[in-house]
Amino acid sequence: MANFLVVYFSETGNTRYVANRIADYADADLEELKELDPKSPFRVFKTILGMKTKVSKAYRDPNDYDIIFLGSPVWAMSLVPALRGYLSDNPLVSKKLALFCTMNSMGSDRVFRGMRGATKKCRILGELAVKEDELGFQAVVDDRIEEWVNSVRSRPQELIPL
Numbered sequence: 001m002a003n004f005l006v007v008y009f010s011e012t013g014n015t016r017y018v019a020n021r022i023a024d025y026a027d028a029d030l031e032e033l034k035e036l037d038p039k040s041p042f043r044v045f046k047t048i049l050g051m052k053t054k055v056s057k058a059y060r061d062p063n064d065y066d067i068i069f070l071g072s073p074v075w076a077m078s079l080v081p082a083l084r085g086y087l088s089d090n091p092l093v094s095k096k097l098a099l100f101c102t103m104n105s106m107g108s109d110r111v112f113r114g115m116r117g118a119t120k121k122c123r124i125l126g127e128l129a130v131k132e133d134e135l136g137f138q139a140v141v142d143d144r145i146e147e148w149v150n151s152v153r154s155r156p157q158e159l160i161p162l
């Protein structure tokens with residue numbers, strides 16, 4: 001049976017909410033990234049420049065898992081530096097990935113592009129972008145997340161082209 005890991009960063013809880021639902025539906029382990037210098041005033045600047053920040057050491061070894069869900073908020077239309085830090089410390093090569101993000105309104109495409117660029121030769125099984133206002137309708141968003149998790153689980157061999 002496939003086993004799953006959800007790796008994510010969340011500053012205000014939205015991405016954590018989605019990560020927890022994914023973990024519920026996929027029966028996955030969770031790895032929440034913690035920045036060593038949280039809420040740095042330079043974080044937006046670093047995001048725009050595509051820089052990484054240092055995160056605490058991972059508890060889980062991603063190599064122990066068949067499918068890894070990667071989650072990030074959208075910051076300045078981009079992937080957060082904490083995720084870049086994690087992917088630098090834990091290079092994911094030739095893994096099966098599913099990508100998700102939360103946002104106010106826009107920028108998911110660039111976040112997914114950033115994740116793809118930082119994970120070499122990985123198979124991307126799906127992408128899910130959740131807007132903040134959707135989180136106000138819990139039953140609806142939960143259904144959407146569950147449907148997405150099931151679609152990821154049902155096509156583990158499929159490669160979505162870069």
Ligand SMILES: Cc1cc2nc3c(=O)[nH]c(=O)nc-3n(C[C@H](O)[C@H](O)[C@H](O)COP(=O)(O)O)c2cc1C
Pocket residue numbers: 009010011012013014015016044072073074075076077078102103104105106107132
């Ligand atoms: C520094 C910063 C930059 C942001 N930039 C964007 C953006 O470019 N586009 C967008 O739609 N939302 C943007 N947001 C909103 C977040 O993506 C949104 O609130 C997200 O759900 C936060 O996730 P979290 O609660 O897991 O931290 C930004 C938020 C912060 C704090």
